[in-house]
Amino acid sequence: MPRSRAGWVRSDGRYSRAVKLEQVRRAYSSVAELYIGLFGTSQQVHADDLALIGRQLAGRPGTVLDLGCGPGHITDYLRSLGVDATGIDMVPEFIAHAQAAHPGGRYQLGSMEALDVADHSTAGILAWGSLIHLPPQDLDGVLAEFRRAMAPAGRLVTSFFVGDEVAAFDHKVVTAYRWPVDEFSERLARAGFTEVERLQRPSEGPHRPHAAIAAIATEGLGRIRQASGGNRHEVLQEPPVARRAPRRSGPRRSTPGG
Numbered sequence: 001m002p003r004s005r006a007g008w009v010r011s012d013g014r015y016s017r018a019v020k021l022e023q024v025r026r027a028y029s030s031v032a033e034l035y036i037g038l039f040g041t042s043q044q045v046h047a048d049d050l051a052l053i054g055r056q057l058a059g060r061p062g063t064v065l066d067l068g069c070g071p072g073h074i075t076d077y078l079r080s081l082g083v084d085a086t087g088i089d090m091v092p093e094f095i096a097h098a099q100a101a102h103p104g105g106r107y108q109l110g111s112m113e114a115l116d117v118a119d120h121s122t123a124g125i126l127a128w129g130s131l132i133h134l135p136p137q138d139l140d141g142v143l144a145e146f147r148r149a150m151a152p153a154g155r156l157v158t159s160f161f162v163g164d165e166v167a168a169f170d171h172k173v174v175t176a177y178r179w180p181v182d183e184f185s186e187r188l189a190r191a192g193f194t195e196v197e198r199l200q201r202p203s204e205g206p207h208r209p210h211a212a213i214a215a216i217a218t219e220g221l222g223r224i225r226q227a228s229g230g231n232r233h234e235v236l237q238e239p240p241v242a243r244r245a246p247r248r249s250g251p252r253r254s255t256p257g258g
C-alpha cells in the first residue's frame with residue numbers, strides 16, 4: 001500500500017476516506033465548546049430554515065435521523081414538533097453536550113457513512129450542514145448510504161454552501177466545499193432523491209451564500225449502486241437534469257461556521 005502525507009491510501013480510496021473523516025472529527029472536537037456557544041440552540045438557526053425543516057420532516061410517521069447533529073439543537077427542535085428524531089454525530093463532545101442539554105432526547109455517537117439501521121427503515125434524514133466537508137468524489141457514496149436507509153417516499157433535507165462551481169474553501173473549522181445548487185440537486189437525483197423544495201440565501205455580511213434542498217426518495221434505489229465495501233460506488237445511468245428557479249431569499253444566518 002502506498003503511503004501519502006495524509007496517511008495510508010488504497011487504490012479504492014477507502015482508507016484515505018477514513019483519514020479525511022478523522023481530520024474532520026478532530027477539527028470539530030477541538031472547537032466543540034466554541035461551536036456550541038455560537039450555534040448550539042435553535043434560536044440561532046434562521047427562522048426560514050426551521051420552517052423548512054419542520055414542514056418537510058414533521059407530521060409523518062417513522063424515525064427521522066439528524067445526521068451530523070452537532071450540539072443536537074435541531075434534533076431537539078424536531079422532537080418538540082412530535083418527530084421521533086435521533087441525533088447522530090461522530091464528535092463525542094457534541095453527543096455528550098446534546099445528552100446533557102436535552103435529557104429526553106436520543107443521541108448516538110456514529111458516522112453517517114455507515115448507518116446502523118435496516119434497509120428502507122428511516123422515514124426522514126436531516127443532514128444540516130453536515131455534507132459540506134465531503135470531497136465531491138465522496139458525496140455519492142454517502143448519499144447511497146442515505147438512500148439505502150430511507151423508506152419509500154422518505155424525506156431528505158440537507159443544507160450546504162453555494163458557489164458557481166464545485167470548489168474547496170477555507171471553512172472556519174476545516175476545509176469545506178461549495179456547490180452550484182443545480183449540481184447538488186443532480187447528485188441527489190442520481191442517488192434516488194427527487195428535489196421537492198429549495199431555499200436559497202445570498203451572501204450577507206460574514207455569511208456565505210447558502211442553500212437547502214428537501215428531496216423525496218423516489219422509486220428504486222437510484223442510479224448509484226454501492227459496490228461491496230463501503231465508499232466505492234458506480235453510476236448506473238446518466239442523471240436527469242433537475243433545474244428549478246431559486247425560491248426566495250431572506251435575511252440573516254447561514255449554515256454554521258460559514
Ligand SMILES: C[S@@+](CC[C@H](N)C(=O)[O-])C[C@H]1O[C@@H](n2cnc3c(N)ncnc32)[C@H](O)[C@@H]1O
Nearest residue numbers: 028068069070089090091111112128129130256
Ligand atoms: C457544520 S456542522 C453542522 C452541525 C449541526 N447539524 C448544526 O446545524 O449545527 C457539521 C457536523 O457534521 C458532523 N459530521 C461530519 N461528518 C460526519 C460523519 N461522517 N458522521 C457523523 N457526523 C459527521 C460534524 O461532526 C459536525 O458536527
